[in-house]
Amino acid sequence: MADELSKVFAALADPTRRDIVARLASGDATVTQLAAPYEVSVQAISKHLRVLEDAGLVTKTKEAQRRPVHLEAEVFDLMTKWIERYRQQAEQRYQRLDAVLAELTEENEGKGQAS
Amino acid sequence: MADELSKVFAALADPTRRDIVARLASGDATVTQLAAPYEVSVQAISKHLRVLEDAGLVTKTKEAQRRPVHLEAEVFDLMTKWIERYRQQAEQRYQRLDAVLAELTEENEGKGQAS
DNA sequence: ACGCTTGTCAACCTCTTGGTTGAGTACGAA
DNA sequence: TTCGTACTCAACCAAGAGGTTGACAAGCGT
Numbered sequence: 001m002a003d004e005l006s007k008v009f010a011a012l013a014d015p016t017r018r019d020i021v022a023r024l025a026s027g028d029a030t031v032t033q034l035a036a037p038y039e040v041s042v043q044a045i046s047k048h049l050r051v052l053e054d055a056g057l058v059t060k061t062k063e064a065q066r067r068p069v070h071l072e073a074e075v076f077d078l079m080t081k082w083i084e085r086y087r088q089q090a091e092q093r094y095q096r097l098d099a100v101l102a103e104l105t106e107e108n109e110g111k112g113q114a115s
Numbered sequence: 116m117a118d119e120l121s122k123v124f125a126a127l128a129d130p131t132r133r134d135i136v137a138r139l140a141s142g143d144a145t146v147t148q149l150a151a152p153y154e155v156s157v158q159a160i161s162k163h164l165r166v167l168e169d170a171g172l173v174t175k176t177k178e179a180q181r182r183p184v185h186l187e188a189e190v191f192d193l194m195t196k197w198i199e200r201y202r203q204q205a206e207q208r209y210q211r212l213d214a215v216l217a218e219l220t221e222e223n224e225g226k227g228q229a230s
Numbered sequence: 231a232c233g234c235t236t237g238t239c240a241a242c243c244t245c246t247t248g249g250t251t252g253a254g255t256a257c258g259a260a
Numbered sequence: 261t262t263c264g265t266a267c268t269c270a271a272c273c274a275a276g277a278g279g280t281t282g283a284c285a286a287g288c289g290t
């Protein structure tokens with residue numbers, strides 16, 4: 001796949017992966033610990049983790065046979081920045097429209113017309 | 116597909132769709148206007164717009180033959196809330212770890228050990 | 231009434247995704 | 261050294277995503 005942002009959004013588009021992120025937010029966990037709550041195979045969860053890792057949302061470290069998974073918070077900033085940029089612009093436009101509508105209402109105030 | 120959040124993330128996982136969102140942030144546009152910059156067919160863009168619409172990121176209105184597309188800012192809040200929840204938790208844990216490490220360093224200060 | 235513009239629907243193709251099972255590696259415990 | 265645990269790799273499969281082309285509907289302008 002292509003750019004960082006696409007990978008991050010794609011990774012979080014899956015409910016299972018969002019769930020995993022949610023659990024990692026309260027502490028690191030190994031692959032089998034993460035796989036336990038789900039009905040799917042451990043391999044499937046391993047694949048999910050690789051997607052999260054490729055997106056930079058998560059890192060794996062070695063500890064004997066275990067691979068504790070750790071949530072990386074920094075990548076969230078990338079998303080937040082992207083979102084905020086366009087959310088704010090859209091909201092400003094919305095408020096500008098509000099202002100225009102308010103003006104139009106004022107102008108028509110004496111004319112008794114409010115289509 | 117399933118839940119709202121999954122649809123929103125999936126919609127924004129595509130660079131073309133993020134690009135469309137970016138352009139819509141500075142004003143509404145018709146389907147052909149939105150399709151113009153890209154090499155793909157108008158139908159492809161129409162599909163992209165339906166994905167964005169299903170995710171609630173965008174609305175279409177009728178205006179003669181044209182279908183002006185409008186960016187809906189509210190849905191971004193859903194994402195922002197989800198992201199912020201886990202980002203903050205992860206950051207807090209990180210800072211707590213920092214504090215623990217600082218304590219450990221202090222304790223070892225007189226012993227000349229700094230592995 | 232006719233044609234042009236705008237947009238969607240439908241069928242099709244290819245690549246990706248999320249899942250499976252089976253085998254293999256790496257390591258600690260006995 | 262042998263066994264069990266933890267995890268990954270590889271091959272495979274069904275379903276979905278993004279693209280194409282072709283046909284069609286809906287409106288405006290002449």
